[in-house]
Amino acid sequence: xxxxxxxxxxxxxxxxxxxxxxxxxxxxxxxxxxxxxxxxxxxxxxxxxxxxxxxxxxxxxxxxxxxxxxxxxxxxxxxxxxxxxxxxxxxxxxxxxxxxxxxxxxxxxxxxxxxxxxxxxxxxxxxxxxxxxxxxxxxxxxxxxxxxxxxxxxxxxxxxxxxxxxxxxxxxxxxxxxxxxxxxxxxxxxxxxxxxxxxxxxxxxxxxxxxxxxxxxxxxxxxxxxxxxxxxxxxxxxxxxxxxxxxxxxxxxxxxxxxxxxxxxxxxxxxxxxxxxxxxxxxxxxxxxxxxxxxxxxxxxxxxxxxxxxxxxxxxxxxxxxxxxxxxxxxxxxxxxxxxxxxxxxxxxxxxxxxxxxxxxxxxxxxxxxxxxxxxxxxxxxxxxxxxxxxxxxxxxxxxxxxxxxxxxxxxxxxxxxxxxxxxxxxxxxxxxxxxxxxxxxxxxxxxxxxxxxxxxxxxxxxxxxxxxxxxxxxxxxxxxxxxxxxxxxxxxxxxxxxxxxxxxxxxxxxxxxxxxxxxxxxxxxxxxxxxxxxxxxxxxxxxxxxxxxxxxxxxxxxxx
Amino acid sequence: xxxxxxxxxxxxxxxxxxxxxxxxxxxxxxxxxxxxxxxxxxxxxxxxxxxxxxxxxxxxxxxxxxxxxxxxxxxxxxxxxxxxxxxxxxxxxxxxxxxxxxxxxxxxxxxxxxxxxxxxxxxxxxxxxxxxxxxxxxxxxxxxxxxxxxxxxxxxxxxxxxxxxxxxxxxxxxxxxxxxxxxxxxxxxxxxxxxxxxxxxxxxxxxxxxxxxxxxxxxxxxxxx
Numbered sequence: 001x002x003x004x005x006x007x008x009x010x011x012x013x014x015x016x017x018x019x020x021x022x023x024x025x026x027x028x029x030x031x032x033x034x035x036x037x038x039x040x041x042x043x044x045x046x047x048x049x050x051x052x053x054x055x056x057x058x059x060x061x062x063x064x065x066x067x068x069x070x071x072x073x074x075x076x077x078x079x080x081x082x083x084x085x086x087x088x089x090x091x092x093x094x095x096x097x098x099x100x101x102x103x104x105x106x107x108x109x110x111x112x113x114x115x116x117x118x119x120x121x122x123x124x125x126x127x128x129x130x131x132x133x134x135x136x137x138x139x140x141x142x143x144x145x146x147x148x149x150x151x152x153x154x155x156x157x158x159x160x161x162x163x164x165x166x167x168x169x170x171x172x173x174x175x176x177x178x179x180x181x182x183x184x185x186x187x188x189x190x191x192x193x194x195x196x197x198x199x200x201x202x203x204x205x206x207x208x209x210x211x212x213x214x215x216x217x218x219x220x221x222x223x224x225x226x227x228x229x230x231x232x233x234x235x236x237x238x239x240x241x242x243x244x245x246x247x248x249x250x251x252x253x254x255x256x257x258x259x260x261x262x263x264x265x266x267x268x269x270x271x272x273x274x275x276x277x278x279x280x281x282x283x284x285x286x287x288x289x290x291x292x293x294x295x296x297x298x299x300x301x302x303x304x305x306x307x308x309x310x311x312x313x314x315x316x317x318x319x320x321x322x323x324x325x326x327x328x329x330x331x332x333x334x335x336x337x338x339x340x341x342x343x344x345x346x347x348x349x350x351x352x353x354x355x356x357x358x359x360x361x362x363x364x365x366x367x368x369x370x371x372x373x374x375x376x377x378x379x380x381x382x383x384x385x386x387x388x389x390x391x392x393x394x395x396x397x398x399x400x401x402x403x404x405x406x407x408x409x410x411x412x413x414x415x416x417x418x419x420x421x422x423x424x425x426x427x428x429x430x431x432x433x434x435x436x437x438x439x440x441x442x443x444x445x446x447x448x449x450x451x452x453x454x455x456x457x458x459x460x461x462x463x464x465x466x467x468x469x470x471x472x473x474x475x476x477x478x479x480x481x482x483x484x485x486x487x488x489x490x491x492x493x494x495x496x497x498x499x500x501x502x503x504x505x506x507x508x509x510x511x512x513x514x515x516x517x518x519x520x521x522x523x524x525x526x527x528x529x530x531x532x533x534x535x536x537x538x539x540x541x542x543x544x545x546x547x548x549x550x551x552x553x554x555x556x557x558x559x560x561x
Numbered sequence: 562x563x564x565x566x567x568x569x570x571x572x573x574x575x576x577x578x579x580x581x582x583x584x585x586x587x588x589x590x591x592x593x594x595x596x597x598x599x600x601x602x603x604x605x606x607x608x609x610x611x612x613x614x615x616x617x618x619x620x621x622x623x624x625x626x627x628x629x630x631x632x633x634x635x636x637x638x639x640x641x642x643x644x645x646x647x648x649x650x651x652x653x654x655x656x657x658x659x660x661x662x663x664x665x666x667x668x669x670x671x672x673x674x675x676x677x678x679x680x681x682x683x684x685x686x687x688x689x690x691x692x693x694x695x696x697x698x699x700x701x702x703x704x705x706x707x708x709x710x711x712x713x714x715x716x717x718x719x720x721x722x723x724x725x726x727x728x729x730x731x732x733x734x735x736x737x738x739x740x741x742x743x744x745x746x747x748x749x750x751x752x753x754x755x756x757x758x759x760x761x762x763x764x765x766x767x768x769x770x771x772x773x774x775x776x777x778x779x780x781x782x783x784x785x786x
Contacts, residue, residue: 064756138753144730145713151670151755237731243714244729277606283619283628308716310729313654317647324639331635335628336619338595341602343615348607356603363595367588370639374646376580379653380723383716383751447565449720451751454759462764463567463720463747539614546613 015115017107018522019092022114024414026088027407029121030081034400036125037076038482040069045438049468049475051456064153066455067136072128074139075161078261079168080121082399086264087172088117090406091179091203093414097513097520098197100188100529100551105181113174120167127160135161138453140254143235143246147227159228162221169214176207188512188551191531194288195550197511198281198535201288202267205295206260213256213299220249247309251302259298261395263291265402266333269355272405273337275509276352277344278546280536283336290336294329301326307375308382316375323373330366334359345539345546349507350424354405357432358397365393368443383453386446389439396435404431404488411492412506416518417499423491430484437477441470511535512551527556570746570767571722572739576649578723583645587638653724657737660703664696668708668715668728671757673748680777690780694763697780699773700743708734716752719765727752740767 016022043058047066054060061069092110096103104110127134134157137146141161149155183196183204196204223234224246233239235246274281281287303311303319337359346352368390371377381387404427411419448467450457457464457471505514512531516524529551537548562585569575605611619625665676665684675696679688684707690697698704708717710728718725722738750761768776 063759067753067756067758070753142714142752145753145755151713153756242731277614278608279614280616280618282617283625285620286625286628308725309727310732310734313650316650316654320646320650321643324643325636327639328632328636331632332628335595335631338599338602339617339619339628341599341606343611343617344602344606345608345611345614346603346606356599360596360599363592363599367592370588370642371581371584374580374584374642376577376646376649376653377584379650379725380577380581380720382725383718444565447562449567449718449747449749451718451749453753456759459759459762460747460749462745463749536618539616541616 015111017103017111019096019104019107019110020414020520020524022110023089023091023093025114026084026092026117027414029118030085030089033076033080033084033121035485037073037081038485040073040076041478042482044069044073045475045478047455048457049472051458061455063455064136065133067138067152067453068133068154068157070453071135071138071141071161075135075165076124077395077399078139078257079165080124082261082395083168083172084117085403086261086268086399087179087203087206088114088175090199090264090268090410091175091207093410094197094513095179095182095200095203096186097413097516097524098200098511099183099186099191100512100515100525100531101182101186102523102525104178105185106178109174110178113171113178116167116174117171120164120171123160123167124164127157127164130156130160133157140250141224141246142250143224143227143243147224147235149228159225162225166218166221169218172210173214176210179203179207188529188531191551194285195531195534197267197550198270198284198287199264199267201291202263202270205291206263209256209263209295209298210260213253213260216249217253220246244306244309244311247306248302251305252299254305255302256295256298258394259294262398263295265358265398266337268402268406268409269337269358270340271509271511272351272355272409273340274536274538275409275507276349276355277341277346278538279340279344280534280538280540281336282339282342283332284534284536287333287336290329290332294326294333297322297326297329304373304375304378307378320373320375324370327366327370327373334363334366348425349408350419350421350428351405351409353425353428354401354408357428358401358405361393361397361401361432361435365390365395365397368393380449381446383451384446385442385450385452388452389442389446392439392442396439401431404428407492409507410513411495411499412502413513413516413518413520415496415499416502417495417497418502418506419495419499420491423487427484427488427491430487431481434477434481434484438474438481439477441474441477445470445474508547510537510547510550512549515549515551515553525553527553530554567720567747568742569721569723570740570742570744571719571724572741573649573653574721574723574741576652580642580646580649584642587642591635591638654736657705657735658703660705660737662702663705663707664698665707665709666696666717666728667711668717668750668754668761669711670713670755671750671761673717673750673761673763675763677780679781688781690777690782692780694748696748696763696765697773697776698740698765698767700740700767700769703737703739705735705737708736713754714752715750715754715761718749718751719746720749721746722765725751740765743767743769743772 226232233241300322662682667674677690748763
């Protein structure tokens with residue numbers, strides 16, 4: 001696994017094979033895209049509060065542009081923020097370090113995966129600058145809307161969107177192959193699968209879910225492309241096709257995708273929670289099995305996105321049933337995380353606050369999901385702001401809050417310095433409060449019947465009279481939520497150079513990555529890592545110290561590599 | 562919840578609201594309980610008040626009980642919700658009662674064309690009354706609708722009737738409703754359908770018996786019965 005000798009020099013270092021450098025490249029790209037995606041949301045919220053004003057930075061947002069904002073915000077946040085950060089950055093950084101390996105199993109494939117991702121990013125960003133702008137058919141890209149340029153007024157933008165998404169998926173697939181191979185083959189001596197830190201399990205299950213679900217969507221994207229350019233009619237009823245076919249292909253991928261994103265987030269929370277509460281994970285085996293079960297179930301729920309789509313109504317019952325069943329393994333996971341706090345000894349670092357905030361926020365997302373999974377209630381809630389609020393309550397904690405928990409927690413390992421804790425606390429509380437200020441009103445707007453993806457709520461005079469103040473509050477919340485990330489960005493940049501040197505293990509955490517120096521050298525460990533116990537031996541009875549490291553170093557190299 | 566929901570105006574609307582309410586109370590109670598426990602743990606086990614953590618790996622079923630028992634109760638409640646919901650779903654979407662008239666709804670970027678059957682209650686006859694973005698129905702009568710789309714996917718959403726159904730090109734989707742309360746209600750397109758999506762809205766006018774006759778009389782095309 002040693003490839004240190006062939007390290008490129010100078011500027012060529014950006015073409016690094018080192019999993020840690022690649023992780024940082026993913027992180028940086030993901031954070032830049034998060035700013036772009038968050039910025040687009042500011043335009044949407046401005047328009048929804050004060051339709052058709054001339055806004056600073058955005059100008060007049062006519063409905064066509066609004067649709068583009070909606071589409072690109074969703075696309076970017078899911079595929080260019082959640083995936084690269086939760087899988088690309090954390091998966092790459094943590095898997096080899098946590099299993100005591102020197103790098104990924106296929107470093108070159110890993111590098112290719114990042115550069116493919118970067119290419120996809122440029123293709124996507126380029127679509128903002130082509131004639132008629134970027135895709136405007138929603139991130140779900142339902143045909144015929146997405147299949148015929150005349151329907152959205154967008155032509156090249158949609159093609160670039162399809163190409164960018166396809167490239168991004170190829171990148172994630174390559175990453176996933178690496179994650180799997182590495183975890184299965186390169187674990188430290190003595191480390192069984194059931195000794196893996198939970199976040200590694202989560203990355204593993206995520207990668208498998210992605211691999212198994214993405215095929216149909218890639219086929220669908222190819223069909224869509226052919227419909228657009230080769231005169232085929234897979235989704236065109238006039239040529240014998242069916243628009244609902246796309247929805248099946250899309251959601252067969254789309255629902256597992258939700259868990260592809262959620263699981264690594266929950267994994268990060270588990271790592272932070274155990275270290276922060278000085279307590280062993282509650283029910284490790286139970287959690288791992290419930291994650292596997294929820295992964296399997298996630299392939300059987302997709303049509304709950306289609307209750308009122310025109311599918312035979314008799315399909316609703318079985319899919320509502322599987323949907324409600326999937327709440328069971330997730331209840332197990334959340335309860336186990338909460339039970340981990342029970343009788344702990346909690347220290348609130350910024351990471352710990354974000355971890356607890358993730359659980360609290362996700363609970364709202366999980367419970368409101370029941371209202372959407374129940375087919376009768378979904379007749380009303382479907383495609384209203386209730387759905388928008390619900391999925392932001394699932395995705396914001398698993399992507400943004402868990403990401404912040406992860407960054408504050410592993411920043412010292414990545415860069416060798418600590419982030420400023422006080423400003424971390426400020427960042428958490430501002431983010432937490434303004435998130436709820438943004439999205440609680442959207443639940444109420446949804447109850448009132450406010451449809452999603454409309455550019456002008458004032459048009460619905462009969463339905464939404466008196467509801468506009470809710471939009472206003474939500475918009476103010478969104479502006480503040482975006483601004484609340486400024487302290488984080490400043491803290492991040494400042495800490496890179498000025499943060500307190502962290503030492504190898506500032507949190508006194510048990511998992512193996514903390515055996516390496518901060519930041520770890522190219523080959524990670526100065527010797528062979530041997531796993532000697534489970535990953536979460538905190539406050540073990542009979543031990544003086546409140547933590548026992550999972551691994552130890554043997555045969556330390558005489559010359560540091 | 563009722564404060565925010567638009568006024569119900571259909572025969573099955575109250576049943577759907579009932580499902581929502583059932584979910585709200587069951588899920589709401591659980592939510593309050595769980596978030597309460599989480600908050601309590603988060604404060605009570607602060608290291609200032611709890612210096613050394615306990616060691617609870619929960620490796621046995623018995624040890625996992627504090628998680629598994631609440632989960633089993635949740636499953637039970639889930640099944641209660643699912644049963645109640647399925648009953649109402651069947652009522653709204655599957656067991657369609659007979660009706661005197663069928664109205665055709667044609668969605669097209671960005672309008673609703675509503676074809677009423679006219680006085681003879683038969684579609685595709687000379688006395689059909691076609692209206693743009695306005696649908697007229699009598700109160701207290703079951704009405705069937707045929708939903709079509711001529712271009713992209715739209716969604717026929719009458720919030721006051723608690724009715725939503727996508728219109729899909731290439732399909733004729735049938736459904737029903739019974740408006741109970743005379744009045745004028747919003748018709749919304751709930752599926753992103755292009756540039757004018759936000760403008761694709763209309764009205765449902767529910768008449769009392771007399772008002773409906775008056776509308777039929779005034780709207781019937783010349784030469785109709």
